[in-house]
Amino acid sequence: MVLEIKDTNKNNIYVPELAKINRIQQISPTEKLFDIVFDNKEKQNNFSFEPGQFVELTVFGLGEAPFSIASNPANKEFFQLCIRDIGNVSGALHRMKEGSKIGIRGPFGNGYFPYDKMRNHNVLLIAGGLGLAPLMSLIKYILHYREDYKEIMIIYGAVNPESILFKNDIQYFSDRSDISICVSVDNPDDKWTGEIGVCTKLIPRVDFPAKDTYVVVCGPPVMYKFVIIELEEKHYSPEKIFLSLERRMECGVGKCNHCHIGDKLVCVDGPVFSLWEIKNLKEAI
Amino acid sequence: MLYKVISRGVYNDFVKSLISDYELIGPKKKDKAVYDFVPIKDISELDTNYTKTTIPPAKKILFPSAEKLITYEINKTINIKSVIEGSQKVLFGINAWDINGMNFLDKFFTTDFVDENYVHRRKNLIVIGMDSEPTETNFSLSMGCEYAKDGFDLYLTELKDKYFIRVATAKGDEILSKYAETSNAKAEDFKEYNKYMDDYRLKFKLNVDIKNFYDNFELIYNDEEFWKRIAKNCYSCGSCNLVCPTCFCFNVKDDIELNLKDGNKIREWDSCMIPEYGLVAGGHNFRPDKENRLKQRYRCKLKTFLDKFGRYACVGCGRCIEACLAKINIAEDINSVKKEVSV
Numbered sequence: 001m002v003l004e005i006k007d008t009n010k011n012n013i014y015v016p017e018l019a020k021i022n023r024i025q026q027i028s029p030t031e032k033l034f035d036i037v038f039d040n041k042e043k044q045n046n047f048s049f050e051p052g053q054f055v056e057l058t059v060f061g062l063g064e065a066p067f068s069i070a071s072n073p074a075n076k077e078f079f080q081l082c083i084r085d086i087g088n089v090s091g092a093l094h095r096m097k098e099g100s101k102i103g104i105r106g107p108f109g110n111g112y113f114p115y116d117k118m119r120n121h122n123v124l125l126i127a128g129g130l131g132l133a134p135l136m137s138l139i140k141y142i143l144h145y146r147e148d149y150k151e152i153m154i155i156y157g158a159v160n161p162e163s164i165l166f167k168n169d170i171q172y173f174s175d176r177s178d179i180s181i182c183v184s185v186d187n188p189d190d191k192w193t194g195e196i197g198v199c200t201k202l203i204p205r206v207d208f209p210a211k212d213t214y215v216v217v218c219g220p221p222v223m224y225k226f227v228i229i230e231l232e233e234k235h236y237s238p239e240k241i242f243l244s245l246e247r248r249m250e251c252g253v254g255k256c257n258h259c260h261i262g263d264k265l266v267c268v269d270g271p272v273f274s275l276w277e278i279k280n281l282k283e284a285i
Numbered sequence: 286m287l288y289k290v291i292s293r294g295v296y297n298d299f300v301k302s303l304i305s306d307y308e309l310i311g312p313k314k315k316d317k318a319v320y321d322f323v324p325i326k327d328i329s330e331l332d333t334n335y336t337k338t339t340i341p342p343a344k345k346i347l348f349p350s351a352e353k354l355i356t357y358e359i360n361k362t363i364n365i366k367s368v369i370e371g372s373q374k375v376l377f378g379i380n381a382w383d384i385n386g387m388n389f390l391d392k393f394f395t396t397d398f399v400d401e402n403y404v405h406r407r408k409n410l411i412v413i414g415m416d417s418e419p420t421e422t423n424f425s426l427s428m429g430c431e432y433a434k435d436g437f438d439l440y441l442t443e444l445k446d447k448y449f450i451r452v453a454t455a456k457g458d459e460i461l462s463k464y465a466e467t468s469n470a471k472a473e474d475f476k477e478y479n480k481y482m483d484d485y486r487l488k489f490k491l492n493v494d495i496k497n498f499y500d501n502f503e504l505i506y507n508d509e510e511f512w513k514r515i516a517k518n519c520y521s522c523g524s525c526n527l528v529c530p531t532c533f534c535f536n537v538k539d540d541i542e543l544n545l546k547d548g549n550k551i552r553e554w555d556s557c558m559i560p561e562y563g564l565v566a567g568g569h570n571f572r573p574d575k576e577n578r579l580k581q582r583y584r585c586k587l588k589t590f591l592d593k594f595g596r597y598a599c600v601g602c603g604r605c606i607e608a609c610l611a612k613i614n615i616a617e618d619i620n621s622v623k624k625e626v627s628v
Contacts, residue, residue: 061359
């Protein structure tokens with residue numbers, strides 16, 4: 001075996017690139033949306049990612065965690081991460097101010113939403129809770145090239161009205177006539193006039209024919225099982241159903257092994273998989 | 286590969302020269318039957334007649350239990366420095382299965398993304414292999430790992446009054462020629478070597494039917510009762526991971542000094558057997574059951590990497606069998622599959 005050594009710091013796969021939090025928006029009681037710009041202009045200009053890919057974010061002195069990118073890949077000025085205040089790193093991020101420095105590695109993941117194959121097809125997007133974040137990247141991308149796609153429909157489930165993410169974007173999607181969006185909440189308040197209950201029950205209403213429809217799903221682990229049952233009921237092809245999986249990751253580059261499911265590594269083989277790829281992986285869903 | 290011999294009388298001087306000119310890591314007796322690979326200052330400390338070492342030598346040198354990956358300094362801006370460590374060392378007396386374990390790690394750390402931290406140490410390591418006696422838990426013959434095809438610079442096999450040496454690299458050739466009087470192996474040397482190897486292989490008493498296990502793995506994968514039975518006594522302590530020459534799982538931690546300015550990213554060995562392994566922020570655990578963790582470990586060792594790299598991620602050293610507090614025995618478990626699937 002030939003062991004290659006390239007003797008520069010750049011080749012250390014664990015070195016993050018310095019970046020700045022340019023803007024922070026509180027978009028729900030527990031989620032904030034962060035606009036991130038690399039300090040190095042060249043790096044910012046060259047930073048490109050696919051919808052569904054993720055980055056490893058370092059809060060210096062505290063730790064590193066993986067986050068899916070939530071912004072439009074066509075946006076070259078900054079990228080966005082939608083982060084829930086729930087862990088060590090995400091909690092620290094929520095306490096940070098605009099202008100703070102963080103470290104970024106990535107983008108990572110060879111499995112992403114196949115927007116190329118989706119062209120000339122209907123696209124059904126199903127999101128539960130924070131699962132909307134990775135899908136936003138894809139939604140914005142396909143809206144950017146709207147004429148390349150047939151019908152687009154978003155089904156989004158949230159716990160309650162105030163936990164609905166990306167409210168402005170959702171309003172914008174609702175106002176457009178070339179995309180339909182259906183939001184359902186588990187616990188409505190007095191003002192809520194929309195759908196009530198888990199988003200899974202909206203699936204039977206979708207009338208996209210199986211043969212020219214792609215489905216993408218992202219949500220909490222418990223959601224997948226039920227969504228898949230509904231999708232199979234409608235005979236959507238497992239090769240055309242894509243799911244983004246969450247796992248613990250320490251490295252993002254296929255070394256630390258924490259995201260192993262069967263023979264797959266979520267970080268390098270995913271995080272987006274077709275249902276066909278993971279159907280037989282017992283722990284996947 | 287070159288095949289050379291040195292006479293037995295030359296051996297001591299050869300090793301002494303290596304000790305004086307290099308940082309040499311070799312086996313030293315620690316306890317009654319336990320040996321450890323440590324820096325050797327004098328030839329009297331070196332004991333190549335070892336049978337078992339708890340911590341695999343190559344793994345702890347190339348992939349230490351804790352290592353700095355980067356350092357940084359937080360001021361007005363943040364300066365990040367990559368840490369690539371590793372001076373030239375000689376690893377002396379490592380046996381065939383541990384070399385094969387290292388060969389696995391070589392492949393692993395250079396696939397997809399190249400891990401420079403590992404590669405730098407590996408490049409600076411001169412490996413001189415020697416045979417050691419298998420313990421009763423060693424099944425490396427069945428795993429095809431009792432013999433090292435590559436991964437070393439020199440491999441010394443002790444014959445009656447000489448050492449038969451396989452010279453695998455130019456570096457190895459240079460060292461050997463510099464410090465010892467050698468001659469090319471002749472027909473009778475090869476014959477004596479082959480006879481030795483036949484006898485050597487007879488010492489491996491424990492056999493496993495690994496092919497059967499591999500062929501039937503998918504069949505028993507969903508047999509929950511089987512895995513529950515095997516993992517019944519598991520304490521989820523991770524001893525098996527710590528002593529394994531091929532285990533590579535790690536955590537990355539940020540560590541900051543009390544001045545809140547100087548920080549490091551450190552990686553530490555992790556264990557796939559402990560409950561926190563699959564735990565994510567928010568409290569969801571993707572692998573909460575010990576039987577699923579053990580199943581995943583066996584899959585990783587005995588299937589995943591045969592499919593990926595064409596080699597098992599288990600060399601059959603048997604360390605995990607000896608280390609297990611619950612007496613979980615991978616060799617027995619491999620063989621039990623045959624019984625399980627027979628009709």
